[in-house]
Amino acid sequence: MAYALANLGNASDDPAESRQLTGRSLAIKRELGDRQGMANSLYNLAEVSLCAGDLGAARAQLGEALELFWGLGRRRALAVALAQFARL
Numbered sequence: 001m002a003y004a005l006a007n008l009g010n011a012s013d014d015p016a017e018s019r020q021l022t023g024r025s026l027a028i029k030r031e032l033g034d035r036q037g038m039a040n041s042l043y044n045l046a047e048v049s050l051c052a053g054d055l056g057a058a059r060a061q062l063g064e065a066l067e068l069f070w071g072l073g074r075r076r077a078l079a080v081a082l083a084q085f086a087r088l
Contacts, residue, residue: 001028003025003037005021005022005024005025005028006021006022006025006037006040006041006044009021009022009025009044009048010022010044015048015051015052018048019045019048019049019052022041022044022045022048023045025037025041026038026041026042026045029041035068035071035072036068036072036074038064038065038068039065039068039069039072039074039077040065040077042061042062042064042065042068043061043062043065043077043080043081043084045057045061046058046059046061046062046065046084047084049061050084050087050088055088058088059085059088062081062084062085062088063085065081066078066081066082066085069081
């Protein structure tokens with residue numbers, strides 16, 4: 001269910017709906033302890049926040065995603081998230 005919500009959030013053209021769906025996905029992944037899923041959802045939420053002009057939220061979400069990617073040893077995802085963080 002968490003991944004279905006994430007996919008719906010990614011497909012939405014409405015930032016508010018995307019934020020809501022991805023946020024629900026993140027909450028489920030947190031409950032399950034799915035660190036990889038959490039990192040992905042946080043990165044996606046940061047993208048939505050960035051598009052909405054909410055730089056503070058984007059910075060916080062990317063920061064948490066970076067910590068998770070680092071802990072998981074996901075070098076490529078870490079590099080992509082770092083590049084996005086540098087744009088802030």
